[in-house]
Amino acid sequence: MANLLSQNKCFLFFLVSLLLILVQNKSKVQCYQYKVGDLDAWGIPTSANPQVYTQWSKYHNLTIGDSLWFLYPPSQDSVIQVTKGSYKSCNIKNPILYMNNGNSLFNITSEGLYYFTSGEVGHCQKNQKLVISVGNVSSNMVDDAEAPGPSSSSYPTVFGNIPIAPSASLPSTSTSSKLASTFQIVVIGFFICGVFSALM
Incomplete structure (x- = not known):
């Protein structure tokens, strides 16, 4: 007994x-810090890769708790979070958030669309802007230009193609x-x- x-x-x-x-x-929550542009720093895209930020956002699945890391020379650039209208028209007045220390971190705290541009005059017009979607954002909220394209095994950067792991295997x-x-x-x-x- x-x-x-x-x-x-x-x-x-x-x-x-x-x-x-x-x-x-x-x-346990796994959060990641993503360097915007990967090997490219935050700056005006080169003529060899004018859509670097559009491509970058297509191949990153961001979730709540993740962070965006913008790296740039603080004397030459900045990053601002803006509304959808300001993003489309490249209006850099009255941003939601202004960061200019050259090593800017943006923490994602909720689902939705986030719009970023350079805070420097003329940079947004040269495609230095980024839109990311977090969570279940309906497809009609994302413009065709920023909508994820067909899946590919890599995407281009200044230093060559960066391979992408298939999301289904993760x-x-x-x-x-x-x-x-x-x-x-x-x-x-x-x-x-x-x-x-x-x-x-």
Whole structure:
């Protein structure tokens, strides 16, 4: 009877531990910091790659908690968050947010469309502007020019093409690693229960 009671305590201890670990794994949030333009700094696009920011936004799936990192010479440029109308007309007056330290970080806190341009006169007209969508934004809210195009295995930058991993493979990798770690926890839990029962 005492042996059965110790086995039940061990099993209960194991279940509670497993539940706590699973809750902890589910509550982990993975946030990423994305350098806008990847290898290109925030600046006027070159003639070799005039749509660098349009291309960049097509191939990055941003989520709440992620950050945009704008890197530029602070004496020569800035970045501003603007409304959709200001984005389209390149109106840099009355921005929502103004950043000019050369190492600007924008944290994404909600779903929607975000519009950015350079705060310097004439830069927006030369395509130094970016629109990103976060979350479930309806397709009619995104202009055809900024809508994601057909998927490709890479996109161009000043330094050549940057390969893009297929987005469909990302969730399966994440799910398989979670399953592997859960399986390891179960095996370790049964081992600990066996040792605990043997000592009782």
